[in-house]
Amino acid sequence: xxxxxxxxxxxxxxxxxxxxxxxxxxxxxxxxxxxxxxxxxxxxxxxxxxxxxxxxxxxxxxxxxxxxxxxxxxxxxxxxxxxxxxxxxxxxxxxxxxxxxxxxxxxxxxxxxxxxxxxxxxxxxxxxxxxxxxxxxxxxxxxxxxxxxxxxxxxxxxxxxxxxxxxxxxxxxxxxxxxxxxxxxxxxxxxxxxxxxxxxxxxxxxxxxxxxxxxxxxxxxxxxxxxxxxxxxxxxxxxx
Amino acid sequence: xxxxxxxxxxxxxxxxxxxxxxxxxxxxxxxxxxxxxxxxxxxxxxxxxxxxxxxxxxxxxxxxxxxxxxxxxxxxxxxxxxxxxxxxxxxxxxxxxxxxxxxxxxxxxxxxxxxxxxxxxxxxxxxxxxxxxxxxxxxxxxxxxxxxxxxxxxxxxxxxxxxxxxxxxxxxxxxxxxxxxxxxxxxxxxxxxxxxxxxxxxxxxxxxxxxx
Numbered sequence: 001x002x003x004x005x006x007x008x009x010x011x012x013x014x015x016x017x018x019x020x021x022x023x024x025x026x027x028x029x030x031x032x033x034x035x036x037x038x039x040x041x042x043x044x045x046x047x048x049x050x051x052x053x054x055x056x057x058x059x060x061x062x063x064x065x066x067x068x069x070x071x072x073x074x075x076x077x078x079x080x081x082x083x084x085x086x087x088x089x090x091x092x093x094x095x096x097x098x099x100x101x102x103x104x105x106x107x108x109x110x111x112x113x114x115x116x117x118x119x120x121x122x123x124x125x126x127x128x129x130x131x132x133x134x135x136x137x138x139x140x141x142x143x144x145x146x147x148x149x150x151x152x153x154x155x156x157x158x159x160x161x162x163x164x165x166x167x168x169x170x171x172x173x174x175x176x177x178x179x180x181x182x183x184x185x186x187x188x189x190x191x192x193x194x195x196x197x198x199x200x201x202x203x204x205x206x207x208x209x210x211x212x213x214x215x216x217x218x219x220x221x222x223x224x225x226x227x228x229x230x231x232x233x234x235x236x237x238x239x240x
Numbered sequence: 241x242x243x244x245x246x247x248x249x250x251x252x253x254x255x256x257x258x259x260x261x262x263x264x265x266x267x268x269x270x271x272x273x274x275x276x277x278x279x280x281x282x283x284x285x286x287x288x289x290x291x292x293x294x295x296x297x298x299x300x301x302x303x304x305x306x307x308x309x310x311x312x313x314x315x316x317x318x319x320x321x322x323x324x325x326x327x328x329x330x331x332x333x334x335x336x337x338x339x340x341x342x343x344x345x346x347x348x349x350x351x352x353x354x355x356x357x358x359x360x361x362x363x364x365x366x367x368x369x370x371x372x373x374x375x376x377x378x379x380x381x382x383x384x385x386x387x388x389x390x391x392x393x394x395x396x397x398x399x400x401x402x403x404x405x406x407x408x409x410x411x412x413x414x415x416x417x418x419x420x421x422x423x424x425x426x427x428x429x430x431x432x433x434x435x436x437x438x439x440x441x442x443x444x445x446x447x448x449x450x451x452x
Contacts (some may be wrong), residue, residue, distance in 0.1 A: 001428070005435040048288075051430050054445055055436075061444035085291045094444055115299065119348060121355035147359060154362040157369075170422045175363065178370035186422050187429020193442045202441050209425075209432050216424040220417045227413060235416060 001212060008204040015204040022164055022182040023195050026059070026140060029162040032065040033137025039073035041136045041161075043152075044091060045144030045168075046080035046123055051190065052168040053087055056143020057094060058193035063140055064098030068107065072137075077130060079116040079123035088115065124148040128155045138162040142189050146172065153179040187213075252440045259438060296324065384410065 007014070032042045042063045044056030060076065067074040075094060078088050092113055099108040113190040116126030128151060131139065139156035141149060142165065151164060153176055166184035167173035177183050184192075187209050194202040224236035244250065261280050265273045277410025303317040330340035371386075373379040390396045436442045 001431050002435050005432050006439070009436070009439055009441060049425070051433070054433070054442075058442060058444040078287055082292050083288055084290050085295045087297070089291075100375065103336070111302070115295070119352060121352040122348075124355055150359055150362050150366070151355075154366055168417045173422065178367045179362075186425030187432070190429045190433040193433075193444060194436060199439075199441070202436065205432055205436060209428050212423055212428045216421060216428070220421055224417055239416070239420070 001208060004208045004211075005205045009202060011041045011204075015207050017195070017203055017206045018210060020188050020191070020195055021182070022166070022184040022188060023192055025162070025164055025182040026063060026196075027066060029138035029140065029164060030063060030070060030072060032162060034070035034072045035068075038137035038161075039075050039134050040067050040138050040140065041075045041077065041079050041131065041134075041156075042140040043127070043143065043145070044087070045142075046084055046120060046148075047087075047144035047159060048080070048083035049087060050144060052142075052144040052166075053173070055166070055190035055192065057087075057091060059142045059189065060091060061098060061139065062192065062196045063092045064095045065102055068099045068102035068104040070119075071104070071107070074112060075130060075134065075136070076113045076180050077123070077127045078113055079115050079118065079120075079126070082116050084118075088113075120146070120148055127152050131155050131159050131161070134159045135159050138164070140164045142166040142192075144168055144185060149177060150175050157181075248440070248446065251446050255446070256438055299324065 024095060028125045030040055040063065042060050044060050045053050047053055064074055066072075074095065076091060078091060080087070092110065095113065096105075096108050099105050114126070114130075117123045127148075131152075132155070136156075136159070139152070141152055141156070141163070145152070145165075145168070149167065149172055153163050153165050162182075163180040164182045164184070165176045165180040166189040167176045173183065173185055177185075191206050191209060194205050197203065219234060219237075222238075226232070226234050258280060261273070261277050264270075265277045303321045305311075306314045306317040307321075327340065327343065330338065330343065333339060335341065367385070371378075371382045373382050387403060387406055388410060390400065391410075392401045396403050400446060431441070437445050
């Protein structure tokens, strides 16, 4: 799989990839906030550097450039325990660089990246408070968010913001799918960096993900059919 | 010096070397590599510990800036800085007893529990919005949701024994399948994302907001 990705990235081939509504909606959400003169809230989670946090940072990078371009205020609530503190300076650097690249460095405000708390639910309270006070036009909550994600998504809905989320475990995805306007499922969030880039070679790497997902889908249908007739071999294979 | 450390190529070299140092010992048994890999993990822990100290200093600098300028919300900043200082002093008397433990057990934990329990109301309001039979798919969701809620309720087994096998069937087939699909898609995404990071195609990982 890694070799296939390397081939696509280095070959520079332009390949048609499927649309990801959650990622397409980011531009629309920021645009709507700009039109309404409301801020955008974008968070990347409360955990240390892991798969989901990195995905959240990739999305933050894109959102920061969009807000810098449209002159929209961007608020990035940060928090998490001691291990998560190492992520915060990276997020600051990302937002500052994005504003610099868009020629809007003077609009970068470090106070819009508040550190809320090291406690999960104190962070949630702070996040909800920011939403109630600032009434954002859109809330883009991706990365390593856990049980607090539901509180945030539901409050976002209550204040009338476009809510774009991603869940990092299946029961969270199920709940967020009901609470959000758009949701990024599974590998869609980390694909953001490639999907939203202008580089066709990077976008082509998403094709590899889809190929292997189709393969997995085939296995699952086969597993369901086999289990229905009393054979659990494929279910045991997927469970290992 | 700062310019050298911010050099993109240098950062990528460090990234790739760190990756190899942790990844290779999983497959090849070389004691020196194992030792180097363990050292790297220790170094990471030390760097993380330093970030905690830096975070406290940074909070104080920002907080004091707010307070001196009497910016909006400055009393909250003052309250936060006093709390940090107090907890630091309390921790000197020990974390398993005394005032530190009292603050944790009597204030922070109950408040966190209250916030967590509010989740139930958020779940209810979401369910009320989602479980509306507006079309066939929504009707299916409503029916399955109703059966699963009944299956999970403690008295259902006694009052409606017929629900249990249906609940078990949903759990053993659809839930297992969707859970596995999620894990598979995450794993596939992680591999593809990792390759992009190692090729330097994910600038956000290195803290830059896009291609410069």
